[in-house]
Amino acid sequence: MTLALGCIADDYTGASDLANTLARQGLRTVQTIGLPAAAFDLSGVDAVVVALKSRSIPAAEAVAASQAAEVWLRQKGADHVLFKICSTFDSTDAGNIGPVSDALRDSGACPMVVVTPAFPGTGRTVFQGNLFVGVMPLNESPLKDHPLNPMHDANLMRVLSRQTATRIGLVPLQIVDAGPDALRAKLAQLQAEGFGMAIVDAVFDRHLLTIGAVTLGYTVSTGASGLGLGLAAALIASGRVAKAEGAAAAEAPVGGQAAILAGSCSAATLAQIDAFAGQGPILRLDAERLLADAEAEVAAALDWAKPRLAAGPLLIASSAAPDQVAAMRARPDAESTGHRIEQAMAAIAEGLVQAGTRRLIVAGGETSGAVVDRLSISGFRIGAEIAPGVPVLRAMSGQGPDLLMALKSGNFGGTDFFTDALALMH
Numbered sequence: 001m002t003l004a005l006g007c008i009a010d011d012y013t014g015a016s017d018l019a020n021t022l023a024r025q026g027l028r029t030v031q032t033i034g035l036p037a038a039a040f041d042l043s044g045v046d047a048v049v050v051a052l053k054s055r056s057i058p059a060a061e062a063v064a065a066s067q068a069a070e071v072w073l074r075q076k077g078a079d080h081v082l083f084k085i086c087s088t089f090d091s092t093d094a095g096n097i098g099p100v101s102d103a104l105r106d107s108g109a110c111p112m113v114v115v116t117p118a119f120p121g122t123g124r125t126v127f128q129g130n131l132f133v134g135v136m137p138l139n140e141s142p143l144k145d146h147p148l149n150p151m152h153d154a155n156l157m158r159v160l161s162r163q164t165a166t167r168i169g170l171v172p173l174q175i176v177d178a179g180p181d182a183l184r185a186k187l188a189q190l191q192a193e194g195f196g197m198a199i200v201d202a203v204f205d206r207h208l209l210t211i212g213a214v215t216l217g218y219t220v221s222t223g224a225s226g227l228g229l230g231l232a233a234a235l236i237a238s239g240r241v242a243k244a245e246g247a248a249a250a251e252a253p254v255g256g257q258a259a260i261l262a263g264s265c266s267a268a269t270l271a272q273i274d275a276f277a278g279q280g281p282i283l284r285l286d287a288e289r290l291l292a293d294a295e296a297e298v299a300a301a302l303d304w305a306k307p308r309l310a311a312g313p314l315l316i317a318s319s320a321a322p323d324q325v326a327a328m329r330a331r332p333d334a335e336s337t338g339h340r341i342e343q344a345m346a347a348i349a350e351g352l353v354q355a356g357t358r359r360l361i362v363a364g365g366e367t368s369g370a371v372v373d374r375l376s377i378s379g380f381r382i383g384a385e386i387a388p389g390v391p392v393l394r395a396m397s398g399q400g401p402d403l404l405m406a407l408k409s410g411n412f413g414g415t416d417f418f419t420d421a422l423a424l425m426h
Ligand SMILES: Nc1ncnc2c1ncn2[C@@H]1O[C@H](COP(=O)(O)OP(=O)(O)O)[C@@H](O)[C@H]1O
Pocket: 146, 147, 148, 263, 264, 265, 266, 287, 318, 319, 320, 324, 325, 328, 337, 338, 339, 340, 341, 342, 363, 364, 365, 366, 367, 368, 408, 409, 410, 411
């Protein structure tokens, strides 16, 4: 089986967001955790999303992991590789969006990399190269308070130029709105002028359909789920993939106990935790204590959870408000605190699964990465959509128990996300 589309995602929630979008468009899609084995069964699969945990690691490591994934995807026949980044362009001045896009551009011999994080379905739009989150420019949105990648600049040409020596051009909305021929001509002009990447504006899904149709003619692109939508639609429109109705897997119920783990400190997740208060018990972890003695705090959290699990879903959160996150970032060991909190959440997840939890919701991209790695899951089949960008996932765990998961990007989902998710996870 030859892959129609290969994707490399820089975190696990982002990967499930993209896999969800591709499946809704009619591509039979699988999400793998890390590089799949050479013999990974691709029968009946149109698109693979290789989930990496490469958003917040040193740039050289992100490049190496992405290149290895690209080699695998190309060997499986993918002509086009999409590098899936966050729709809020989460990154630092060192990367990793620029360095990884550069590396893929080189290995794919791609003269021009289209870059767009637009994902109108979740309120992310790009106009004149500036990223908006709902009505706010990126730098005024809650992303300014992110614990790992605070975003202080909405101008994506500037942000990306700090990460790469490649010249970054702009394709403004009026060109995209004029259709594929205008976009193709503008990209060719930018290439002739010495630009190697272009931020491409998009405000509505129809812009992403235009961008997808044109971008499929290149070997590499960089973007969020909106670009995935455009590429998937273009693959189907071109006849290269036959649209699969109900591409999302509907399978036997898993049952078992349910738990929610929140490590995201986003405004959306904080509101979702508050909304769950009337629905089930909540344990709010103290991050300072967790960092001082993780083992004791993990044990205490599991002692709290185990007797309650049989009575219904419960929630354990390390999430904190922006002032507490800022205090954490001021600590001398700030570099490692996020990672250590993630590892504690992963240990709690492992204990919950050992205690019989079979339906697990995790809020936060890095947090989800740590949890999924700890549970040794090799991949996911994509199920029903809970909210834009968040599907029900069925773990392909090898020897482990059947497990349903939802990996929620911190910023995604409505206020009642946790109850909405539980209603779809049977
Ligand atoms: N109370 C806290 N203070 C500071 N950082 C925290 C706290 N709780 C969790 N974190 C860390 O914040 C980061 C949140 O990132 P992530 O899980 O990717 O969420 P999001 O999806 O919102 O980006 C993780 O590294 C997590 O361990």
